[in-house]
Every structure is written in structure tokens, then in C-alpha cells.
Amino acid sequence: MAQPLVGKIQYDRVKGKPVKKPGRDALEQSYVVEFVKGMGITMRHFFKNTKSMFRGERPDAVKDPTSEGITTLAYPEQKKVYPKRFRGVHRLTHRADGSPRCVACLCCSTACPAQCIYIEAGEYPDGNARRGYERYPVKFVIDELRCIFCGYCVEACPCDAIRMDTGRHPVPYDSREQFIYGKDMLMSLADVDGKQLAENPRHEPPDPDHPGIDRLHGAH
Amino acid sequence: MRPEFVSLIASIVKIAIVLGFALQAAALLTWLERRQSAMMQDRLGPHRADIKVGGKKFTLAGLLHPIADSIKLIWKQDFVPPNADKLLHGLAPILSLFPPLVLMGVIPMADTLCLQSIHERGWFAEVPRYGTCAAASTIKMLPPISGQIVDINVGILYVFGLAGMGIVGATLAGWSSDNKFSLLGGLRAASQLVSYEVAMGLSIVGCMMVYGTLRLDEAARWQGENVWGIFAQPFGFLLFLTAAIAETKRTPFDLPEGESEIVAGYLVEYSGFKFGMFYTGEYLELAVSSALIVALYLGGFNVPFLHRDGITLSLGGDVLWHKGLPHLVVILIQVLTFFGKVSLLCWWQIFIRWTLPRFRYDQLMKLGWRMLLPACLVNIFLTGIALLAFDRAGVGIHETFQSLGDVLNWFVLLFMLLFPLWIGFGLLTPSRFLSRRDEVRARRSLPAAAEPAEAHVH
Numbered sequence: 006m007a008q009p010l011v012g013k014i015q016y017d018r019v020k021g022k023p024v025k026k027p028g029r030d031a032l033e034q035s036y037v038v039e040f041v042k043g044m045g046i047t048m049r050h051f052f053k054n055t056k057s058m059f060r061g062e063r064p065d066a067v068k069d070p071t072s073e074g075i076t077t078l079a080y081p082e083q084k085k086v087y088p089k090r091f092r093g094v095h096r097l098t099h100r101a102d103g104s105p106r107c108v109a110c111l112c113c114s115t116a117c118p119a120q121c122i123y124i125e126a127g128e129y130p131d132g133n134a135r136r137g138y139e140r141y142p143v144k145f146v147i148d149e150l151r152c153i154f155c156g157y158c159v160e161a162c163p164c165d166a167i168r169m170d171t172g173r174h175p176v177p178y179d180s181r182e183q184f185i186y187g188k189d190m191l192m193s194l195a196d197v198d199g200k201q202l203a204e205n206p207r208h209e210p211p212d213p214d215h216p217g218i219d220r221l222h223g224a225h
Numbered sequence: 226m227r228p229e230f231v232s233l234i235a236s237i238v239k240i241a242i243v244l245g246f247a248l249q250a251a252a253l254l255t256w257l258e259r260r261q262s263a264m265m266q267d268r269l270g271p272h273r274a275d276i277k278v279g280g281k282k283f284t285l286a287g288l289l290h291p292i293a294d295s296i297k298l299i300w301k302q303d304f305v306p307p308n309a310d311k312l313l314h315g316l317a318p319i320l321s322l323f324p325p326l327v328l329m330g331v332i333p334m335a336d337t338l339c340l341q342s343i344h345e346r347g348w349f350a351e352v353p354r355y356g357t358c359a360a361a362s363t364i365k366m367l368p369p370i371s372g373q374i375v376d377i378n379v380g381i382l383y384v385f386g387l388a389g390m391g392i393v394g395a396t397l398a399g400w401s402s403d404n405k406f407s408l409l410g411g412l413r414a415a416s417q418l419v420s421y422e423v424a425m426g427l428s429i430v431g432c433m434m435v436y437g438t439l440r441l442d443e444a445a446r447w448q449g450e451n452v453w454g455i456f457a458q459p460f461g462f463l464l465f466l467t468a469a470i471a472e473t474k475r476t477p478f479d480l481p482e483g484e485s486e487i488v489a490g491y492l493v494e495y496s497g498f499k500f501g502m503f504y505t506g507e508y509l510e511l512a513v514s515s516a517l518i519v520a521l522y523l524g525g526f527n528v529p530f531l532h533r534d535g536i537t538l539s540l541g542g543d544v545l546w547h548k549g550l551p552h553l554v555v556i557l558i559q560v561l562t563f564f565g566k567v568s569l570l571c572w573w574q575i576f577i578r579w580t581l582p583r584f585r586y587d588q589l590m591k592l593g594w595r596m597l598l599p600a601c602l603v604n605i606f607l608t609g610i611a612l613l614a615f616d617r618a619g620v621g622i623h624e625t626f627q628s629l630g631d632v633l634n635w636f637v638l639l640f641m642l643l644f645p646l647w648i649g650f651g652l653l654t655p656s657r658f659l660s661r662r663d664e665v666r667a668r669r670s671l672p673a674a675a676e677p678a679e680a681h682v683h
Contacts, residue, residue: 047580050267051576
């Protein structure tokens with residue numbers, strides 16, 4: 006379009022459309038027309054939503070939450086579907102025989118920026134096949150209240166022993182002590198599918214299902 | 226029975242009805258406001274408070290939330306700021322709650338109940354259309370029971386006097402809280418309420434000129450005989466509606482309790498049941514202002530063509546159909562109509578609240594003094610001219626206006642009958658599309674409900 010005239014100054018190369026100023030006639034200033042249009046919009050929403058609610062035709066709040074109409078989630082009966090990498094409460098993964106995969110290397114507690122993980126390492130007792138080869142956590146305590154859910158502990162762990170895929174939030178408790186999760190609690194949690202193992206098998210030479218080391222299979 | 230005792234018992238019954246209606250309305254209106262605003266905003270309102278009866282939980286669509294709110298407000302700590310004026314701090318909620326409760330006393334719920342006719346001729350007696358009920362002149366006669374609690378002959382002026390007391394309540398609340406924001410809110414409340422009280426009073430004058438009386442039951446009767454006030458005084462209706470919404474301090478005039486600006490305005494230092502009294506007072510004012518608008522402009526307790534003797538459908542002086550109805554049935558229909566209209570108007574006012582944005586303070590004052598007040602004066606002027614012209618006009622003009630009134634009454638009657646049918650029809654028929662996805666797919670001619678591939682799972 007031609008150079009727009011704004012005020013008394015002509016501006017070259019001004020982009021955009023000039024905004025229409027509201028009229029000063031009595032009808033527009035009395036706001037009645039806009040009022041009626043606004044009431045029309047709200048009434049339309051009201052009647053449509055009331056009808057859909059009465060007839061049970063509300064859109065599914067979980068599957069299409071962005072559609073028109075009432076899409077309120079009835080939490081906790083309905084929950085939003087979280088992405089696969091959602092970081093929830095931690096859990097300790099199991100080996101095939103039920104013992105924790107954790108070898109108490111203290112990588113996670115070192116990596117944690119909030120310093121919320123406390124681990125006490127202990128030796129396997131005499132006679133155990135893993136003695137001298139691995140250690141195990143005697144105490145593994147996470148203070149979920151201090152945790153910032155960054156996921157560094159999961160990234161730092163070399164054994165895929167700690168994961169944050171439970172998909173749970175730390176529920177509201179009555180006191181700070183209830184947020185401190187011990188090893189038993191952490192091992193009792195499962196991921197969203199209910200599994201407590203990890204997909205990648207952990208084979209160490211002392212494990213009975215270790216296929217053995219040879220030139221072709223140096224590590225498992 | 227002596228007529229005085231009958232009048233006394235009737236008054237007690239009427240007070241019970243009105244108090245029951247008013248206090249229940251205040252509680253239910255909180256629920257309605259939250260639910261209706263949610264429906265307008267594409268969300269659900271309160272719907273989870275439930276009650277266990279015999280092991281099963283009933284939520285009653287959230288109607289128990291007002292009860293939960295009341296229980297919470299009763300048990301909450303009643304905090305009075307340390308340097309506050311304790312007497313005024315405690316007095317302000319009372320002064321705010323009291324006027325709306327007593328205002329209902331002059332608003333007529335029905336026509337005069339002629340007990341003597343019922344006593345003489347049985348429960349299904351009919352009463353003639355014109356003429357008043359015989360007053361109880363001897364001890365053996367039962368007195369006529371009027372439709373409102375109090376028979377004041379100044380009628381509407383009682384309303385304005387009490388509205389002034391409400392102003393004092395808001396101002397005292399702002400002053401006595403020892404808080405600058407609260408004081409700001411109280412001052413805003415005082416100036417706003419005074420300005421709109423002026424406009425409210427003047428907008429009624431046009432009505433009073435047309436009806437020829439200050440009493441609200443006479444006004445309702447005039448509307449039943451002629452035409453509803455909204456047609457006789459359309460401009461006055463808009464002015465009074467605006468002024469009434471401003472008097473109840475609701476959006477778009479809710480600066481005194483501007484929720485996003487000065488936290489709660491003059492209510493900020495109130496907690497517990499004192500806040501509950503303010504809160505109840507606000508919703509009571511909503512119900513009472515609706516009742517006032519109904520009585521003055523929407524025909525009060527009248528259904529068009531329903532008179533004391535029954536239904537008389539007429540058009541321009543010719544009676545089309547007449548059906549006599551018993552007096553008690555007519556009174557019952559009138560009471561139900563009154564409360565139905567009040568509920569509808571409350572619904573409408575809640576709509577207005579949740580549609581319009583708030584006025585700025587200077588815009589509010591300018592509207593009150595520089596726009597509404599001159600408009601009211603113009604309304605009075607034009608009404609006066611119209612009345613003078615009408616009085617001097619010939620019989621032909623009178624009959625034309627009578628026919629016009631009948632036509633308008635027909636429109637109103639059809640609207641009153643068809644609106645519930647339309648609502649019912651709308652609720653019972655299936656809607657065309659379930660969700661926007663289906664609508665978009667239907668436009669693109671794709672199958673409607675496919676399993677969504679994009680919804681993620683673990």
C-alpha cells in the first residue's frame with residue numbers, strides 16, 4: 006500500500022496495518038453493541054457446555070484436552086499421560102535374583118546437585134560369589150523433598166541401578182520425615198508398567214547366568 | 226379468630242418464606258455463580274463435595290459446597306487487627322448484612338389473598354377481577370393478606386433509605402480495618418455507592434410517574450393490567466439495571482472489592498464469620514436487587530393475561546378466551562412466577578458479571594455522574610411529556626395503546642411458555658459434533674472417531 010500517513014508525518018516503509026480506532030458516536034461509546042456481542046459469546050459457551058455436560062458428551066480430557074468444550078481432568082481419577090522421559094520419584098532396579106543392581110559406587114550421590122542421596126557401602130559377606138568383586142549399599146536414602154528431579158543421578162549411574170521412571174509425584178505428606186525414602190521403599194517401587202527389572206541384563210562373572218568371557222565376548 | 230391474630234400469623238408465615246428464600250438464595254447463589262461462571266469458561270465448577278448416605282457417596286452436582294463453605298467460615302479464626310476499632314470492625318458486617326434482608330419486606334410476592342372469600346365459599350372459590358377484598362370489619366371476618374410483608378405507603382423510598390445503610394457498612398469496614406488498602410477500598414465503595422444511589426433513585430421516578438404510585442404492589446398490579454415496565458420504560462430499565470448492579474458492587478463495578486487490584490478492598494482484614502456475613506450480604510443484595518427489578522420492570526408476580534379471576538386472553542379489548550381459576554391457584558401461580566423471574570434475573574446478573582471487564586475508577590465516576598444522571602433526567606423529562614400527551618389524547622389513542630399493550634403481552638406470554646420448551650428441547654436432542662477433532666474431520670470427510678495415534682503411552 007502507499008506510504009501511510011500517521012498523524013501529520015509520512016513514514017516510509019512502515020509495515021503493518023493501521024489499527025482502527027473506536028468510533029466516538031453515541032452508539033459505540035455507550036458500549037451496548039459490544040456488550041451484546043460479548044454476552045452472545047458467553048451465552049454460546051454456557052449453553053453448549055451445559056448441554057454437553059448434561060448429556061455426558063464432554064470431550065475426553067485425557068485424549069483431546071485442547072478441544073472446545075469442558076476438558077477438565079477429574080484428577081486423581083483421570084491423569085494426564087506423561088511423556089516417557091518424565092522424571093518422577095526414584096526407584097532402585099533389581100537384578101534377576103531380586104538384589105539391587107546398585108554397586109554403591111557413589112556416582113549418583115556425587116553427581117546430585119541437591120545432595121539428597123546418602124549411601125553407605127558394605128562388603129558382601131564371606132562366601133558370597135560377589136565378594137571382592139562388587140559392593141552393595143547397606144543404606145541408600147534419598148530425601149525426596151530436597152530432590153530437584155534433575156535426573157543427574159540417573160545419567161551418572163554406570164549400572165542402570167537408579168531410575169526416575171516411576172511416573173509418580175512425591176505425594177503430600179504431613180511431615181518432612183515422611184519424604185525420606187529408604188532402600189526398602191526405593192526398591193519396592195516399579196515403573197509405570199509395573200516392571201522392576203531393567204531391560205539391559207547385567208552380567209557379571211559371579212552371576213550364574215553369565216555366559217563367560219572369551220575373545221569374542223569380552224564384556225557383557 | 227380475631228383478625229389481628231390472623232394478620233400476625235400471616236405475617237410470620239410471610240417472614241418465614243422471605244427469610245427462607247433470601248438466606249437459601251444467598252447460599253445457592255454462591256454455588257450458581259461458581260458453576261455458571263465455570264460453564265461459561267469451559268471448565269467444571271465445584272462438583273466434588275460429597276455426602277455419604279448408607280455407604281454411597283452423593284455429590285449432588287456440588288450443591289454441598291456452600292455448606293462446606295459455611296462450616297469453614299464458622300470455624301475459622303476471627304482475627305481483628307490489633308489497632309483496629311473493635312466496635313466498628315464488628316458493626317460493619319452487621320450493617321452490611323441487615324439492609325438486604327429487610328428490603329425484601331416491601332417487594333410483593335403475590336396479589337392480595339382474600340381469606341374471607343375462601344372462608345365463605347370454600348377452598349376453590351373464585352374472586353372477581355376488580356375491586357379489593359373486603360377488609361375485616363367485624364371479628365368474624367378474616368382480613369385480606371397482602372402480598373408483601375409490610376404495607377408501607379412510601380414503598381420504594383424504604384428501599385432507598387436502607388440502601389444508604391449499606392453504604393455506611395462498607396465505609397466502616399474500610400475505616401476500621403487499620404489498613405491503607407482497606408481504607409482505599411472503603412472510600413471507593415462509599416463514593417461509588419453514593420453516586421449510583423442518586424442514579425438509581427432518579428431512574429425510578431419515570432416508573433413512578435407511569436404507574437402513579439410509590440407502592441410496589443400497586444406498581445405490580447398496574448403492570449398486570451397494562452403492560453410490563455420494561456416496555457413502558459425501556460430506557461429507565463437499562464439505567465436502573467446499571468445502577469442496581471453498581472449498588473451491589475458487582476463487576477463491572479466491583480472496584481471496592483477489586484480482586485486483582487487491592488486484594489479484597491475493604492474486606493481484606495475480615496476473616497471467619499464476619500467475612501461470611503459480608504459475603505452473604507453481597508449475594509443477598511444480588512437476590513434482592515433482582516427482586517426489585519422484577520417488581521418494578523418485569524411485571525412483579527404477573528403472568529400476562531392472568532388476573533385475579535383466572536386467565537383472560539384478550540387482544541385489543543376483545544376477550545378471546547376466559548377460564549376461571551380458583552383464587553388459591555392464582556396466588557400460587559403468582560408466587561411461583563415471582564420467584565422464577567427472580568432466579569432468572571439472578572442468572573442474568575451473574576452472566577453480566579462474568580462477561581464484562583471492570584471499570585476504572587474515573588470511568589466509573591464519570592459514568593455515574595456525567596452519563597447516568599443526565600440520562601435519568603432526560604428519561605423523566607421525556608416520560609413527563611409522553612404522559613401529558615397521553616392524558617390529552619383522544620380515546621382512539623388510548624385504545625391503540627391498549628391494543629399495543631396486549632400485543633406486547635402476547636409476546637411476553639409466548640416467550641415465557643416457549644423458553645423452557647426450547648431449553649428442554651436443546652437438552653434432550655443430541656448435539657451434532659462431540660469434539661473439535663470430529664468436527665474438523667467431518668469437514669475434511671474423514672472417519673470421525675479413530676484411535677488417536679499420537680496419544681503417547683509409556
